[in-house]
Amino acid sequence: xxxxxxxxxxxxxxxxxxxxxxxxxxxxxxxxxxxxxxxxxxxxxxxxxxxxxxxxxxxxxxxxxxxxxxxxxxxxxxxxxxxxxxxxxxxxxxxxxxxxxxxxxxxxxxxxxxxxxxxxxxxxxxxxxxxxxxxxxxxxxxxxxxxxxxxxxxxxxxxxxxxxxxxxxxxxxxxxxxxxxxxxxxxxxxxxxxxxxxxxxxxxxxxxxxxxxxxxxxxxxxxxxxxxxxxxxxxxxxxxxxxxxxxxxxxxxxxxxxxxxxxxxxxxxxxxxxxxxxxxxxxxxxxxxxxxxxxxxxxxxxxxxxxxxxxxxxxxxxxxxxxxxxxxxxxxxxxxxxxxxxxxxxxxxxxxxxxxxxxxxxxxxxxxxxxxxxxxxxxxxxxxxxxxxxxxx
Amino acid sequence: xxxxxxxxxxxxxxxxxxxxxxxxxxxxxxxxxxxxxxxxxxxxxxxxxxxxxxxxxxxxxxxxxxxxxxxxxxxxxxxxxxxxxxxxxxxxxxxxxxxxxxxxxxxxxxxxxxxxxxxxxxxxxxxxxxxxxxxxxxxxxxxxxxxxxxxxxxxxxxxxxxxxxxxxxxxxxxxxxxxxxxxxxxxxxxxxxxxxxxxxxxxxxxxxxxxxxxxxxxxxxxxxxxxxxxxxxxxxxxxxxxxxxxxxxxxxxxxxxxxxxxxxxxxxxxxxxxxxxxxxxxxxxxxxxxxxxxxxxxxxxxxxxxxx
Numbered sequence: 001x002x003x004x005x006x007x008x009x010x011x012x013x014x015x016x017x018x019x020x021x022x023x024x025x026x027x028x029x030x031x032x033x034x035x036x037x038x039x040x041x042x043x044x045x046x047x048x049x050x051x052x053x054x055x056x057x058x059x060x061x062x063x064x065x066x067x068x069x070x071x072x073x074x075x076x077x078x079x080x081x082x083x084x085x086x087x088x089x090x091x092x093x094x095x096x097x098x099x100x101x102x103x104x105x106x107x108x109x110x111x112x113x114x115x116x117x118x119x120x121x122x123x124x125x126x127x128x129x130x131x132x133x134x135x136x137x138x139x140x141x142x143x144x145x146x147x148x149x150x151x152x153x154x155x156x157x158x159x160x161x162x163x164x165x166x167x168x169x170x171x172x173x174x175x176x177x178x179x180x181x182x183x184x185x186x187x188x189x190x191x192x193x194x195x196x197x198x199x200x201x202x203x204x205x206x207x208x209x210x211x212x213x214x215x216x217x218x219x220x221x222x223x224x225x226x227x228x229x230x231x232x233x234x235x236x237x238x239x240x241x242x243x244x245x246x247x248x249x250x251x252x253x254x255x256x257x258x259x260x261x262x263x264x265x266x267x268x269x270x271x272x273x274x275x276x277x278x279x280x281x282x283x284x285x286x287x288x289x290x291x292x293x294x295x296x297x298x299x300x301x302x303x304x305x306x307x308x309x310x311x312x313x314x315x316x317x318x319x320x321x322x323x324x325x326x327x328x329x330x331x332x333x334x335x336x337x338x339x340x341x342x343x344x345x346x347x348x349x350x351x352x353x354x355x356x357x358x359x360x361x362x363x364x365x366x367x368x369x370x371x372x373x374x375x376x377x378x379x380x381x382x383x384x385x386x387x388x389x390x391x392x393x
Numbered sequence: 394x395x396x397x398x399x400x401x402x403x404x405x406x407x408x409x410x411x412x413x414x415x416x417x418x419x420x421x422x423x424x425x426x427x428x429x430x431x432x433x434x435x436x437x438x439x440x441x442x443x444x445x446x447x448x449x450x451x452x453x454x455x456x457x458x459x460x461x462x463x464x465x466x467x468x469x470x471x472x473x474x475x476x477x478x479x480x481x482x483x484x485x486x487x488x489x490x491x492x493x494x495x496x497x498x499x500x501x502x503x504x505x506x507x508x509x510x511x512x513x514x515x516x517x518x519x520x521x522x523x524x525x526x527x528x529x530x531x532x533x534x535x536x537x538x539x540x541x542x543x544x545x546x547x548x549x550x551x552x553x554x555x556x557x558x559x560x561x562x563x564x565x566x567x568x569x570x571x572x573x574x575x576x577x578x579x580x581x582x583x584x585x586x587x588x589x590x591x592x593x594x595x596x597x598x599x600x601x602x603x604x605x606x607x608x609x610x611x612x613x614x615x616x617x618x619x620x621x622x623x624x625x626x627x628x629x630x631x632x633x634x635x636x637x638x639x640x641x642x643x644x645x646x647x648x649x650x651x652x653x654x655x656x657x658x659x660x661x662x663x664x665x666x667x668x669x670x671x672x673x674x675x676x677x678x679x680x681x682x683x684x685x686x687x688x689x690x691x692x693x694x695x696x697x698x699x700x701x
Contacts, residue, residue, distance in 0.1 A: 023480040026473055052480035054472055057512030061469035064462055064509065068437065068473025071460050074480055076473070090463055200458045200474055201481065203433035203491060210461035211448035 002180035002247060009140040009172035012179060013079070013105045013165070014039035016147035018049055019187035020103075023074035023194075026054035026065035030084040031117045032169040033107040037079065063088035063095060070100040071209050073199025075151065077102065081169060082109035082123040089127070095162045096131025097225065098210060101154035102162040104132075105147060108270065108321075109169040110357045118358020119169040121270065122322035125331045131225055133163040133232055134299040136269040138255075141179040142296075143167040145249055148182065151191045152239045158231040160197075168271040170358065182247065190246060229300045236297055253302035255294040256309055258284060262291025264373035265310065265347075267336050268319040269295040272354070272361055276319075279366035290370050295332070303339035310340060313347045314377035317369045319389075321355045329353070329386050348376050354389035365390050395590045400428050404456070411454035412446040416619030418609035418626065419443050419525045421583045423496070426523060426607075427457065429593035432490045435478075437471035439501030440464035442532045443525065465505040468513035468522055471495040475518045492597045493520040499540035500530040503566050514573045514602045521596045521603045524566065527611040535614040535666075539564040542634070543685070544678055545666045547614075552669040557678050562685055570604040571640045577603035579639035579648075584627035588637055588648050595639070608635045616665025628660040633690040638697060647697040654690070657683050 007015065014036045017025070029037045044053040054069075056062045062078045069076040080088065085106055095102050110116040111123045124134060133153060137143035143165060150163040167173055182190075198207045213221060233253065240251040255273070258280055259265055268276050273294035283290040293309055310316055318337070320330020328334065333351035340346045352369055355361045369389065376382055406427040413420050419442060427434060435458045438444045444461045447454040462470040471493055481487040495513075497506050502524040510522060529547050530536040537550040543562045546552040550559035570578045576599040581589040589607065596603035608629050610622040617625060629635040630649065634657055637649040658679065661667040670679050694701055 023484070024473060024476045026476065050480065050484050052476040052483075054476045055516065056469060056472070057508060057515070061466065061472070061509050061512055064466035064469035065473030065476065067462050068460065068470035068475075069477040069480075070473075071470075072435075072474040072477035072481075074477035076477070091466065094462055200435055200460055201478060201487060201491065203435065203458055203489065206456060206458045208448050208453035208455050208459045211450045211453060212445045212461075213450040217450050 002182055004178060004180055006176050006178055007140055008035070008174055008176050009143050009167045010035035010107070010174065011039060012140040012144040012181070013147050013167070015181055016144050017077060018043045019148070019182070019184050020075070020077070020151055020191060021049050021188065022051050022077045024052050024054065024066070024069035024076045025078060026056050026062045026069065026076070027078045028056050028059045028062045028080070028084060030059070030081045032109055032173045033079050033081040033084070033105070035173070036105060036107070059084035059087040060091065063091035066102050067091055067095050067098065067100060070102050071098065071199070072201045073196035075194040077104065079105040079107070081107045082111050085123045085127060086111055092127055092130045092132065099160040099225070099228065100162055101151070101160055103147070103150040103154055104162065104164050105143070106164050106166045107169045107173045108166050116357040117169070119171050120321045120356045120358065124164060124166050125322040127164070128299055128331060131161065131229070132299060133161055134297070135163065135165050136296055136298055137165065137167045137172065138271060138273045138294060140167070140172055140175070140177050143172060144179065144181060145243065145247070145251065148187055148190065149239050149243050149251070153232065153236055155194060156235045159228050159235050161228050161232060166270070171271040180247070186246060190243070233300050233302065251296060253297045253305055254309070255296065257292040257294060259291035259293055259309060261289055263289040263314045264370055264377050265291040265293060265313045266317045266319055266366070266369060267293045267295065267332065269298065269332065270321060272319060272321065275361060275363055276366045279363040279370060282363065283367065283370055288370065288374065298332070301335050303335070306336060306339045307343050311343045311346055315373040316347045316349045317373050318349065318351050319369070320351060320353045323353050323356065348380070348382050350376065350382055350384065351386045352389045353386070359390055361390060395429070395587060395594070400590065403428050406434070406456045407447070408454045408456060412449065413442065414612050414619070416612040416622045417442070418527065418583055418611065418622050422523070422525050422607050422609060425583060425586055425589050426494065426593045429590040430492050430597060431594070432492045433457070434492045434494055435474055436460070437462070437467045437474060437495045439467040439497035439506060441498040441501055443496055443498065445532060464501050466509045467495040467497045467501065468506060469509040471520050472513045472516065472518050475520050495520060495522045497522070497524055498531070499524060499526040499528060500538045503539045503564055511573065514570065514575050514604065517601050519601055521593070521605065523605045523607060525607055525609040527609040527614060528563070529614050531611045531614045540566065543682055544670050546669060547666070557669060557675050567606045574643065575602045575604060576600065577639070577641055579605045580635065580637055581605055581607045582626045582630050582635060582637060583607065583609070584623050584630060585637055585649055592639055592648070595641070614666065617663055621663070625660065625663060628655065628663065631655045632657045632660045633686055634660055636690065636693055638693060645696040647694070647699050650699065657686050
């Protein structure tokens with residue numbers, strides 16, 4: 001039996017952290033993640049968790065201490081947003097390179113500058129090649145569900161990689177919604193006991209962690225890391241399938257929404273998927289065969305599966321909530337277009353960059369995208385490969 | 394007080410065969426520090442000479458658990474290790490007394506790791522942070538740090554026609570750590586091994602954070618023959634450039650007073666990095682360096698309740 005509750009995204013993720021009951025959390029407050037740290041602090045203060053909570057002096061030390069704790073043999077978590085993620089950047093890569101199964105909720109916020117505290121994906125998109133698994137969430141329910149599944153994925157012996165669980169700043173993190181959470185014991189049973197490999201605190205079997213790794217071995221170790229990311233894909237699906245049995249909520253690498261027979265489709269991640277579903281429903285009511293692919297797992301990137309899901313579509317728009325500043329298009333666009341390269345007579349594909357710095361995106365905005373796609377599908381011609389949506393040009 | 398006989402019966406926890414330069418001071422510091430530990434030790438180490446010379450994969454010189462994370466974060470990394478220890482012990486998953494030592498060079502401690510160090514000390518982790526202070530970024534090729542003494546010729550504060558080397562006096566990091574009001578702060582030198590070992594014992598025995606600043610002669614950076622490291626460490630102490638003292642719960646104590654306070658020139662002239670200071674045009678700089686040492690020494694004596 002699940003429990004129905006009203007929670008914001010931050011509250012839902014903090015609740016998941018309480019249920020995971022990590023041995024160590026080292027975290028630093030930053031808008032819009034702050035509430036997660038605050039709520040978790042109160043769990044610690046009231047004896048609701050066994051966690052040693054390290055109130056570090058910066059995000060750089062948050063990730064450093066989390067790496068230390070995970071290396072020591074503790075199940076370890078932190079959480080951050082935007083500039084905080086940027087500040088811990090160096091150690092984000094080290095956490096992955098050391099193959100530490102850290103779980104980190106990231107509340108998506110625009111990366112400075114200029115300073116802006118509202119949602120876009122520039123923070124986590126910048127970390128897309130850091131070696132972390134990235135799970136995106138459409139709403140608080142998904143953020144909670146992803147957070148509960150994350151330790152199982154991270155700690156799998158074939159994976160041993162850190163996981164970012166993301167949710168849109170304010171739009172999800174601060175919005176109350178009705179959702180379902182599991183009973184504590186069910187979460188604990190689901191994630192299981194953590195058995196660390198070669199922990200630092202096993203003083204009878206001393207190990208040297210984080211050695212200098214030069215020309216002779218570094219390449220082999222990076223190759224193993226790449227393989228671990230490949231291994232993650234089936235593990236994510238296995239964990240999701242087990243979670244579905246527990247909750248009835250099904251997760252895959254992505255969600256296909258009315259995509260089977262779609263002529264035109266958008267690819268989107270985060271809260272905008274909810275907005276897009278409204279637009280798709282309205283278009284379907286008018287007989288337009290519109291569909292949507294909502295990415296959940298951005299790293300590892302499910303290229304073959306995406307190609308398979310989109311190959312029948314005539315025109316696809318990839319919605320990017322961050323820009324790559326590469327003068328071509330956003331990061332999701334570049335990967336999705338690459339995934340479709342080997343599809344014979346594949347869809348025309350265009351890119352929309354939207355919602356930067358928290359700019360609102362409405363169903364009407366999404367409808368204009370579908371209108372553009374309908375024209376491309378009809379004519380076979382792409383006039384604007386890249387459009388900035390909802391902006392004063 | 395440790396005795397040589399007692400120490401000689403203990404296992405040396407850093408092996409030979411590491412890649413440090415002949416005459417390097419840090420392996421001696423590691424050996425002495427780990428000999429002092431009564432409990433199993435877990436070590437964290439900043440990027441730098443110590444890390445790259447002792448851990449080239451697939452080899453390691455460490456016989457204790459060791460973690461290197463990055464340059465500026467050995468204090469925060471060890472914070473996490475110590476937090477894990479507390480958590481797992483409290484939950485009954487671990488039942489063993491373990492000591493925690495972080496090592497960092499002066500670059501990783503005085504400069505880039507300063508914030509992480511300050512944070513870890515303020516939070517009160519039960520750990521000892523040891524700075525092996527060789528007075529410049531030696532691993533990258535002798536660049537100045539805030540620990541570099543005034544007048545030193547480094548590759549980023551070179552002596553030249555318009556410069557006598559580094560313009561600033563060194564940061565007094567030990568004093569900054571005293572200002573954190575942690576239970577134990579000390580300065581030590583590998584030349585005075587008994588003093589060093591005794592201080593490490595004390596530092597590990599206190600409840601809460603401890604900081605030790607240990608001078609480490611560097612053959613390449615200081616420019617002297619490789620058989621003179623301990624002599625140069627001794628001269629730094631006997632010229633009062635590097636006084637040996639400790640601060641226990643705020644109480645200063647001088648742990649060694651040279652019988653005769655030698656002029657700083659005795660230490661400077663043995664090192665190539667100060668050679669240019671002995672040109673006639675730099676006589677005034679030499680004088681100022683001596684005056685600075687005299688002032689600091691007098692101030693320290695007063696704090697320690699010693700006669701001037």
